[in-house]
Structure formats: structure tokens, C-alpha cells
Amino acid sequence: MNMLRYMTATSFSWLAGPIAVAMELLNYTDRGRPWRDDFLWAIDWAGTGVFLTVPVLAGLVAADTGLTLTQNRRDLTLSKPREAVALLAPALVGFAAAGIVHLIFVIPYALAARPTSENLSEATLMLVAHLAVLGSFAVLGSFLGAAVRLPWAPVVAAVASPVVMWWMGRSSGLFSPFDVGGSTSSLLGLTLNQDFVLIQLVTLAVVIACVLLAVSRRWPWARGASLKVLTPLVALAVVLLLLQRTPDLERLEVVSSAPARQCAGSEPSICFYPEHRRFVAEVRQNAQRIYEGVPREVAQLLPTSLEERYPGGGVPDAPEVSAYEVLPDSFSSDSIPISDTAGALVTPWTCPQIFGQAPPPEKYFQAAQLLTQELLAAAEGGSNFEDPVRVQEFTDLFNDVKSCRIFDE
Amino acid sequence: MVAHGARFARSWAAVHEGLNLASGVGIVAVMSLVLAQSSLSSFLIVDFAQALPVRLLIPVLAAFLIGFNLLYTAGNVASAAPRLLRWWRVVWLLMLVATYAAAANAGCLVAACQPSLVTRNLVLFAALTALGSTLLGPSLGWLPLMLYGMTFLFFGQRSFGAPGDVVRGWAIPMQSDLNPVAVTTCVGIFLAATVTYGLWGSAEPGSRPFSLKRRVP
Numbered sequence: 001m002n003m004l005r006y007m008t009a010t011s012f013s014w015l016a017g018p019i020a021v022a023m024e025l026l027n028y029t030d031r032g033r034p035w036r037d038d039f040l041w042a043i044d045w046a047g048t049g050v051f052l053t054v055p056v057l058a059g060l061v062a063a064d065t066g067l068t069l070t071q072n073r074r075d076l077t078l079s080k081p082r083e084a085v086a087l088l089a090p091a092l093v094g095f096a097a098a099g100i101v102h103l104i105f106v107i108p109y110a111l112a113a114r115p116t117s118e119n120l121s122e123a124t125l126m127l128v129a130h131l132a133v134l135g136s137f138a139v140l141g142s143f144l145g146a147a148v149r150l151p152w153a154p155v156v157a158a159v160a161s162p163v164v165m166w167w168m169g170r171s172s173g174l175f176s177p178f179d180v181g182g183s184t185s186s187l188l189g190l191t192l193n194q195d196f197v198l199i200q201l202v203t204l205a206v207v208i209a210c211v212l213l214a215v216s217r218r219w220p221w222a223r224g225a226s227l228k229v230l231t232p233l234v235a236l237a238v239v240l241l242l243l244q245r246t247p248d249l250e251r252l253e254v255v256s257s258a259p260a261r262q263c264a265g266s267e268p269s270i271c272f273y274p275e276h277r278r279f280v281a282e283v284r285q286n287a288q289r290i291y292e293g294v295p296r297e298v299a300q301l302l303p304t305s306l307e308e309r310y311p312g313g314g315v316p317d318a319p320e321v322s323a324y325e326v327l328p329d330s331f332s333s334d335s336i337p338i339s340d341t342a343g344a345l346v347t348p349w350t351c352p353q354i355f356g357q358a359p360p361p362e363k364y365f366q367a368a369q370l371l372t373q374e375l376l377a378a379a380e381g382g383s384n385f386e387d388p389v390r391v392q393e394f395t396d397l398f399n400d401v402k403s404c405r406i407f408d409e
Numbered sequence: 410m411v412a413h414g415a416r417f418a419r420s421w422a423a424v425h426e427g428l429n430l431a432s433g434v435g436i437v438a439v440m441s442l443v444l445a446q447s448s449l450s451s452f453l454i455v456d457f458a459q460a461l462p463v464r465l466l467i468p469v470l471a472a473f474l475i476g477f478n479l480l481y482t483a484g485n486v487a488s489a490a491p492r493l494l495r496w497w498r499v500v501w502l503l504m505l506v507a508t509y510a511a512a513a514n515a516g517c518l519v520a521a522c523q524p525s526l527v528t529r530n531l532v533l534f535a536a537l538t539a540l541g542s543t544l545l546g547p548s549l550g551w552l553p554l555m556l557y558g559m560t561f562l563f564f565g566q567r568s569f570g571a572p573g574d575v576v577r578g579w580a581i582p583m584q585s586d587l588n589p590v591a592v593t594t595c596v597g598i599f600l601a602a603t604v605t606y607g608l609w610g611s612a613e614p615g616s617r618p619f620s621l622k623r624r625v626p
Contacts, residue, residue, distance in 0.1 A: 012549070019556065026564050052559050059555065063548035151480055151547040155473055158555050 017097030034331030042113035047181030058141035059158030064090035065145025293378035433474035441516030472534030
């Protein structure tokens, strides 16, 4: 009863819940929800909510724990048998509030992203990692609240949290134990590395256990930040740093087999990944306008099929098939400009020069722009294709581009 | 009045916050210079190739330090010249902001940043800190600044473009031009925060959030 009274009347770690609601809501609605229909990307995107909540959670828990150690609260809460419980209560309450909010927010993500059985286990692992990171920073706040004096403790916790998240939470070729995702581009062609997540969870469990052990000792030890408390934590930090140097431990890895596309229509057929099905109708409409606007001899040059490609994915090896990349802005705006479609039709996907380290020559860009403009003009009804000479010029230039001759010196 | 003024001056000179202030100024000045010359490429969506570190992170750091200095309010003044306490708080806040703005602007001596933008952001962040300190107390005074800071850092842009390209109206610190509306908003919030802090001071340590009843004199 005393604990309940304490939690409702004195503690304020529960504020992490309402604040997490605001942060999660902002994250959910940010940039037009580009992750829709893409379940794995949606759960990854939700990780940004964790990133945003962590500093506030750690700061609140640190302040709450620090105040628990002040004289007036000690009288209320720190009776001998329950000392450790009272010290850790802010962390537990803060973690529960933020964690429950995060889990609740996964429901609208899932509803908008249509989960499938194939990626359900990956998404579950991602969520477990999210919760583990929230828990880690809750106990970190608890430790700082016990070890650092007020009012410094919450500020140190709130400032240190994003720094640690940035330092040890980004996939940059090093093992990042606090990586919660937050990708701003589709995860198509990538999959969660389960080895990474398992090592991440074990690491975070050790972190949480060490910090809990440090905090739950008698409070004067922690308050004085004695060597007995600091030594294992410093050792833990060193281990984390060494672990971070582990090579070949990326959170996401390339899938072994490319996911299947779904095709619709003909002349040209539009083949997109199911996660991006919302773009098919507009691409098809764009393509029809172009194909119907150009003369028959030009239409025969154009690809008979458009197949979606994700960055880093394979390209079609047949000239009659064109790849199609949905650009990042389209995910936000939900709109694909007809110029993007025309550009995809004239891009020589089979030419290795466009994927090389060195940029293609300027004359390639000029040619691609000219061809695109001709197709756009035809789609708008203002074509110059009535003139047979222009048709021949277009055909020659198009063939030069598609056959990679444009890249020859 | 003269006696009050003399006691006020003596109290001012004896204020122990001078040490905090000096150390804070040193930290901000050094960090300004370090960040101004840093070669970091990016942090999350923030492009360090721009002058954003000095414009953004240094004002945030300065505002946190201002918050600490606000907490140590004038015990000496309260006993020596209680009638002047409210004015003392206002002067103290203004002096802190002016001093830290000067230190933060030191970075602009070596970096391509505009002092006016650094000052604008510092004024806004200091106002948030003062409001947080007044309304939430010393333990949670950092909360408004942290919330606003994280919010504009992540959601201040309207698109996936480079920072500074398309910025939302409320993300004033991300704006790279001196928009009059933004400046007026910052100054308005700062004036409101100054008046609020002058009238009530910092909430009592340990008081519940949003409680304005118990105050440290």
C-alpha cells in the first residue's frame, strides 16, 4: 500500500508514458508514413520512437531515483526490507510506462503495414530489442540518479543517453548494442541478422544485470560512486567497446534470394514488390500515357515490362525489360511523377557504367534528358514525332543509350 | 532605496554562482571552438558540413548550463534585499544569457556561422530552460529543452532532403535565415519566460511537477 501511495503521490517516472505517446505519435505520422505496406520497415521505423523516448526516460528515472534518496522521501519509502525495491521502482515504472506505450503503438503500425507470416519473427525480434534498449536506459537512469547528485543526475542522464545511442546505436560497420533501427528507406532485399540480435540481447541483459546490481546495493555506496560500484561498470564499458569492434556483425544483412514481385497489366506489364503495391496503379497510368502518345515505331523500342528494383538489387539482363526504382520522395508523397516513369524507360539498366565508381559521362546525362523530354512531350500531346526525321533521331539516340555505346569515348 | 541598492550590490558580489558561471562560460567557449573546427560529417539527420553544430549544439549546452545557474538563486539577495529579489532574478537571467551568448559566439570567429543565429537559438533554448525551471523544478527543468530539441532534430524537416532545405515553421532552430517571425517568436517566448522566472523563481527541489505552490526564496 505504501508503495502504491508512493508511486501515485510522489513518483513521476510514469511521465515517461505520456511523453512517449507524444514522441511515438510524432514518429508515426512523420513524413507521410512512407513505410506503409512494408511491415519490416514499419517496425524498424518504430525504433526511432525508442531513440526519442530514451533520453526522457533516463532523465525522469534519474530525477525520480535521486529524489527517492532525499530525506523526505526516504522516510516514506526506504524502510529496510524494501530499500532495493524503492530504489528500483522509478526505473521499473518508467520502463513499464514507455514500454507499454511502444507496444501499443505497434498495433497501428501493423494495421497499416499488413504483416505477413514470413517477417513476423523478425519483427518480433526487433520489438524485443526495442524493449531491451528501453530497459537498459531505464536502469542507466536509475544508476545515475543514485550515483550523481541532484540536479545534475537527470541532466547527465538525458544528455548522455542520445550520445550513447548515437555512439553505440548506429549500424556503421561496428557492432552496435543499442541499435534499434529507424531506417528512412525501405528494407527490401535486407533481412534482420538473428545472430546480431541474439548477441545484442545478451549484451543488454548483462548491462541491465550489472547496473541493477550496482543500484540495488545499499544506497550510500552508490551515492558516493565508490570503486566497488564503478569498477564493474567501467569493466562493462570496456567490454562493450571491445565488442563494438567485432567485425562482420551487422544488424541487417542482404537476403540470399530476391523477394518475388507481383505483375499487373501488359504492354508494359508492371511488376512491383507487394510492399509497394500502392504505386502500381500510378506507374501503369504513367506508362500508358507515354506508350499511347508515341508512334508505333517508338513504342516498339520501349520495354515491354517494368520491374521494380531496390537500391543494391539486381537489374534485368534482357533489354526489353526495364528496372524501376521508387525514389525516396515518392514514399512520402505517395505520388510518382510521370518524369520518373519516363526516366526509367530510357535508363540503360544493363550497362555497368551507370553503377560504376566513376560517374557516367556528361553526354549520357544529356542524352537521357533529351529522350525523357521527348517521351514526356509525347505523353502530353505536344510531340515532335510527326516529323519522321525526329523519329529516326530518337531511335538512333535511344539505341545508342540502351546498347551502352553512349559510354564509349 | 540607496541602502537597498548597496546591499544588493554587496550581495551580487558575494554570490557564489560566479564560479558556476565562469566554468560554464569556459565550457561553452571551448566547445564552440572545438565544434566549429570539427570534421564530423554528420549526426543522424544533422549535417555537420553546415554551421549547424555551433548554431544548435552549443546553444543547447549553454541553455543546460544556464539552467544550473538559475537553480542557485540568490539566497544572499533574498536575505539582504528581499524587495529586489524579483528584479535580481530578471537581471541574473539576462546576464547569464548575454554572457553565454558571447561565449557561444566565440565559435563564429573561426567557423562560418552567423552570430545572430547562434544568439537566436540560445535565447529560445534559455527561455525553455527558464520556463522548465520555474514550472517543473530543478530536477525536471531540462525536460522542455530536451523534448523540443529532440522533436525539432527529428521532425523539423518536411522531407528527406538535406537539413535546412525544407524546414517546418515551428522548427525555428533549424532555420538558416533570420526569419522575422521566428525571431519575434523567440524573443516573445524569452520575455514570457523572463517574467515568469522573475515572478516565481525556480520551483522547490523535490516538489511535484507542475506545482507552483512551494518556492525557494
